[in-house]
Amino acid sequence: xAKTTQPNSMESNEEEPVHLPCNHSTISGTDYIHWxxxxxxxxxxxxxxxxxxxxxxxxxxxxxxxxxxxSTLILHRATLRDAAxxxxxxxxxxxxxxxxxxxxxxxxxxx
Amino acid sequence: xxxxxxxxxxxITETGRQVTLMCHQTWSHSxxxxxxxxxGHGLRLIYYSAAADITDKGExxxxxxxxxxxxxxxxxxxESATRSQTSVYFCASSESRxxxxxxxxxxxxxxxxxxxLTVT
Numbered sequence: 440x441a442k443t444t445q446p447n448s449m450e451s452n453e454e455e456p457v458h459l460p461c462n463h464s465t466i467s468g469t470d471y472i473h474w475x476x477x478x479x480x481x482x483x484x485x486x487x488x489x490x491x492x493x494x495x496x497x498x499x500x501x502x503x504x505x506x507x508x509x510s511t512l513i514l515h516r517a518t519l520r521d522a523a524x525x526x527x528x529x530x531x532x533x534x535x536x537x538x539x540x541x542x543x544x545x546x547x548x549x550x
Numbered sequence: 551x552x553x554x555x556x557x558x559x560x561x562i563t564e565t566g567r568q569v570t571l572m573c574h575q576t577w578s579h580s581x582x583x584x585x586x587x588x589x590g591h592g593l594r595l596i597y598y599s600a601a602a603d604i605t606d607k608g609e610x611x612x613x614x615x616x617x618x619x620x621x622x623x624x625x626x627x628x629e630s631a632t633r634s635q636t637s638v639y640f641c642a643s644s645e646s647r648x649x650x651x652x653x654x655x656x657x658x659x660x661x662x663x664x665x666x667l668t669v670t
Contacts, residue, residue: 482664483642530656536598536600536657537583538659542592
């Protein structure tokens, strides 16, 4: 599985946008970029995924670089409930369903 | 909307005992997974199952046994618990087809809230 690199931690303020970066320089053409987050004392939760184009849903936006070697998860207006560990994961679009988690980015939101 | 439930939520057992962690999903999802989460190691895949009676090893399968006689259940058994198996265990499920009923390898995984297991 191709690897991703994320900062260990980030901090932001409530009601401000948050940009969470992810580097995946060895991404293959069939790899999708998935984001999950894990709130304290809970299981991981799906956030968003994409292949080449930018994606939006009710939770967040995913901006994918043109060369696909990096991506950014955007929380448009962070709340205290967005404090979590965010995982950027590459998933083979032609392979098994399993996810391989890295260490993720711990996001702290200041009131 | 029960979703995916794990039981028990907390379990304390002794070294050498057999213990089974239960996982039940109400969506009839094809795929089910077991992960463990430890400080310093993150989430690691133990076993997964593509359908009833089909299981496969993940990254850390040693010391664990799984079965899947029914689509909705995926129990994880520690045959002889060891202290190194003290961890938080998460079960997950996902569909193998998207909303257009095409084979999809990108269906989200839905996780349970975990079982915290302590082996003394």
